[in-house]
Amino acid sequence: MNKNFYITTPIYYPSAKPHMGHAYSSIAADVIARFKRLEGNDVFFLTGTDEHGMKIQKAAEKENKDPQVFCNEISKTFIDLTKTLNLSNSDFIRTTEDRHKNTAVRLWELLDKNDQIYLSKYAGWYSVSDEAYYSEDEIDEIEGKKISKESGSQVEWMEEESFFFKLSDWQKPLLKFYKDNPGFIKPESRKNEVISFVSGGLKDLSISRTTFKWGIPVPKNSKHIMYVWLDALTNYISATNFFESNKFWPADVHIIGKDILRFHAVYWPAFLMAAKLPLPKQIFGHGWILSGEEKMSKSKGNILDPLELINEYGADELRYYLMKDVIFGLDGNINSDNFKSTINDLANNIGNLSNRIFTILEKNYDCKVPNVSSGYTINEKLVINTKEFVNIINNFEIHSYLKKIHSYSSSLNKYVNDNEPWNKKINSEQNIKNILYSSLIGLKNLFILLYPIMPYKSLNFLKNINIKETNLNLKLIGSKFQIEEQLSKPPILFKKYE
């Protein structure tokens, strides 16, 4: 039976149109989701938009729009982006949907029933931009303005009646949980950050607001709306219909950016423990896409627009470039010169190779799989151990996955260059057929492995060797062709740039 695999992206604030940071989280999650499908898992891949809270209400007011109308418009640009990026998401959740609101209410009621919520008064610092509370020692003052040391965003003093979640009760259970589940937070450096934060002590968390309306009303006290992070985190169980007919929760992994680690690795497991619900299995906090030395973000005005880059270079190309040049887990710079040279490298290494092999096949063999000598086995340098690729993805080392593919394509190029299947002076006819056959298997392996990264290009190649997306599986790696099987010559797959 197929194993379930549940992976999520963060749900994005539709306060403004999507940018490269959003595209990055989503592409990485899609790569893993597609690879897990190749492995034969039943994958549920979730993304969506986080539509409540002060930040969204203010963004809507600025445009003089009703918040729901505003969210509908911007959420649509995120849905469009899933298509442009060719994400294979199974669902797209919006926190303004009833299925989500109902689940958030159910979770609140459970916490309440388990005596985890009490009414009191909140007085402290709040950042609307981060939708986060900060304690006095997390605040700096620069030019008379109070800001969060961590994110640099402005904070304001807030005093209001509020419901609190008994987060302080969960310090010890959380620390024990991290200890018992050492793989829960990845990469390792982020785990240490979280453990030191929790070890420093946890205060009870304000989980409701009364000063604005745009949110889910608290059950039995609609003067309050739920704190947007409690609301938002619940999306991961609303989408699996957790309280009715859950198939996929607990999630295998939440892919998130490092800036929202605390919410996922501290608050979320604490809410779930308090509600006596199962916890996600892993949280992976990736780094930031930088522009120069700074995080790329709307407020800094240093955004590279993914749509513009896709228009110019293509979605697969952007996916490949981001996954190759930014080590997954660390911050990374991107720029258009490196982008172009990465695509040129693809054209030289992979595109050109496919073209050379198929030119000979078409010219001399009518594009049919040549007859290899009996007992022939593929050259050992072209044999792939798929387990190595599985392990790499299980460790979220997407950049290493690409490095290995690149090194395989170099071996394949070397094999072809050394053996010269076009050279009848040094090769017998049978030899040429054997070399072409091995090269075909090599190309097939390469394009199957490339599928999670560049689904369009991969399928565009594979259909010429009679492999469809529905049949794609890691088991096809190294599998034989039928002799005389009719193939066709793939189109030019990669453009070259000056």
Ligand code: MSP
């Ligand atoms: N709505 C919350 C998440 C709720 S999840 C239950 C949120 N939204 S966000 O739109 O601000 O950010 C979503 C994701 O985009 C985060 O993981 C964040 O790290 C990522 N990125 C935003 N800018 C980024 C970069 N410049 N680089 C990489 N990713 C960054 O937070």
